[in-house]
Amino acid sequence: MAERRYTKTHEWVVVDGKTVTVGITDFAQSQLGDVVFLELPSPGRKLAVRESFGVVESVKAASDLYSPVAGQVSAVNEKLTAKPELINSDPYGDGWIMKVELTGDLPPGLLDEADYKKVAEAGAS
Amino acid sequence: MVDFGGWELPQQYTSIRDEHLAVRKVAGLFDISHMGRLVVEGAGAESYLQHLFTNDLASLAPGHAIYTLMCKEDGGAIDDLVVYREAADRFLVVVNAANREKDTEWMRKHITAGVSMSDHTEDMSLIAFQGPRAHALLPPGSSPTADIPYFGFRPGKIAGISALVSRTGYTGEDGFELFIDSPRVGDAWDAILSHGKAEGVLPAGLGARDATRLEAALRLYGNDMDETVNPYEAGLGWTVKLGKGDFIGRDALAKVKESGPRRTLAGLETAAGDIPRHGARVSHAGRRAGVITSGTHSFFLGHPIALALMEGPSLRVGEKVTVEVRGREAPAEVVKLPFYRGSARSAVAPANP
Numbered sequence: 001m002a003e004r005r006y007t008k009t010h011e012w013v014v015v016d017g018k019t020v021t022v023g024i025t026d027f028a029q030s031q032l033g034d035v036v037f038l039e040l041p042s043p044g045r046k047l048a049v050r051e052s053f054g055v056v057e058s059v060k061a062a063s064d065l066y067s068p069v070a071g072q073v074s075a076v077n078e079k080l081t082a083k084p085e086l087i088n089s090d091p092y093g094d095g096w097i098m099k100v101e102l103t104g105d106l107p108p109g110l111l112d113e114a115d116y117k118k119v120a121e122a123g124a125s
Numbered sequence: 126m127v128d129f130g131g132w133e134l135p136q137q138y139t140s141i142r143d144e145h146l147a148v149r150k151v152a153g154l155f156d157i158s159h160m161g162r163l164v165v166e167g168a169g170a171e172s173y174l175q176h177l178f179t180n181d182l183a184s185l186a187p188g189h190a191i192y193t194l195m196c197k198e199d200g201g202a203i204d205d206l207v208v209y210r211e212a213a214d215r216f217l218v219v220v221n222a223a224n225r226e227k228d229t230e231w232m233r234k235h236i237t238a239g240v241s242m243s244d245h246t247e248d249m250s251l252i253a254f255q256g257p258r259a260h261a262l263l264p265p266g267s268s269p270t271a272d273i274p275y276f277g278f279r280p281g282k283i284a285g286i287s288a289l290v291s292r293t294g295y296t297g298e299d300g301f302e303l304f305i306d307s308p309r310v311g312d313a314w315d316a317i318l319s320h321g322k323a324e325g326v327l328p329a330g331l332g333a334r335d336a337t338r339l340e341a342a343l344r345l346y347g348n349d350m351d352e353t354v355n356p357y358e359a360g361l362g363w364t365v366k367l368g369k370g371d372f373i374g375r376d377a378l379a380k381v382k383e384s385g386p387r388r389t390l391a392g393l394e395t396a397a398g399d400i401p402r403h404g405a406r407v408s409h410a411g412r413r414a415g416v417i418t419s420g421t422h423s424f425f426l427g428h429p430i431a432l433a434l435m436e437g438p439s440l441r442v443g444e445k446v447t448v449e450v451r452g453r454e455a456p457a458e459v460v461k462l463p464f465y466r467g468s469a470r471s472a473v474a475p476a477n478p
Contacts, residue, residue, distance in 0.1 A: 037398030
């Protein structure tokens with residue numbers, strides 16, 4: 001399993017060749033609380049880095065999701081339609097959100113686990 | 126943890142979903158010590174409170190409680206509260222946390238001879254044990270509760286600890302609100318949870334409290350009403366007893382009742398994922414028609430529910446409207462209130478509901 005990397009906006013990516021799996025972090029799901037709905041992109045949609053690609057709706061609030069990479073959506077996690085709570089119970093596993101075929105290289109600025117931990121700790125209140 | 130009227134409260138202990146379902150199916154335990162507790166006593170206490178509150182305390186016997194509003198001269202709601210008559214000349218008044226100072230100031234301003242008021246919010250704690258199995262799951266050492274009527278209360282024991290046991294709540298379920306001396310409340314809390322744990326009793330936070338009270342269509346002051354909203358607009362005209370004699374706001378409220386309220390509170394349902402949020406615009410036939418006052422996803426019902434303060438007379442059940450959700454117009458339907466009637470329905474209804 002490739003190393004998981006993170007964004008300051010609490011998404012994670014795992015890169016396997018040109019395929020990037022995207023989700024939200026455990027810290028993000030704990031801050032959102034119980035997720036009740038996800039608005040997911042259609043496969044085939046082209047995304048730029050930092051482009052909003054969907055919405056996660058929790059009991060507390062609706063939050064935009066931002067693409068950590070540039071590329072084309074190749075798959076979305078259909079299980080989330082019926083079971084959005086997978087985002088809470090397994091954010092790094094069955095709660096993955098989408099797969100993107102990378103266009104070009106990974107953007108600079110993705111964080112490793114230690115650096116992301118600092119970001120999350122600073123954001124926790 | 127979130128700030129709620131100056132009190133630090135948990136949104137959830139584990140998960141809003143699990144806590145919400147525990148309250149509906151078994152029982153949940155809420156810490157509601159943030160609610161203000163005021164004792165009003167003295168020979169003139171009844172006539173003093175009759176002058177402040179819209180509901181009628183004259184027929185309220187000791188050991189019984191009543192839901193009421195306190196209004197300004199113009200009929201706007203200062204707060205909604207529950208009044209417990211402990212004795213002929215002694216009342217316990219439970220007010221919203223965020224309104225405690227405002228209410229105290231208002232009540233002191235109008236105080237009359239022979240009446241004293243004291244604040245017991247700190248020395249007397251308040252927890253609520255709510256759910257269809259709350260009676261059955263009280264821990265050993267608790268007084269019998271089956272014969273306490275709905276909106277009745279009496280001194281008793283919970284796990285051997287002295288408590289004022291009140292058959293009231295804010296979830297639509299049967300159950301109790303327990304007033305306990307603050308030094309002992311932690312022991313009662315632990316005893317209820319450890320006794321009920323195997324049966325599925327959970328501690329429940331603000332998220333579950335908001336969802337259950339909204340399903341039961343119980344109003345939340347500060348969201349569903351404020352000083353610009355009168356009881357008739359909030360759908361709480363039943364708490365206004367115009368015939369009981371003079372009270373603050375009576376003249377204004379009598380006029381509202383005669384002409385009909387300018388606005389009405391309606392229940393709305395939306396599709397999964399379209400959670401109407403407080404302040405969102407509601408439109409009817411393409412025109413602005415109201416505003417969302419409360420909205421959440423109901424894990425129990427499986428879809429979002431909301432209350433909306435609508436301009437004009439009430440819409441018919443089944444009427445289609447739209448709500449602004451994430452910048453678009455989401456379809457919504459007017460539904461009957463409450464959204465859900467819990468086990469409190471099997472308890473004896475309060476007088477003149």
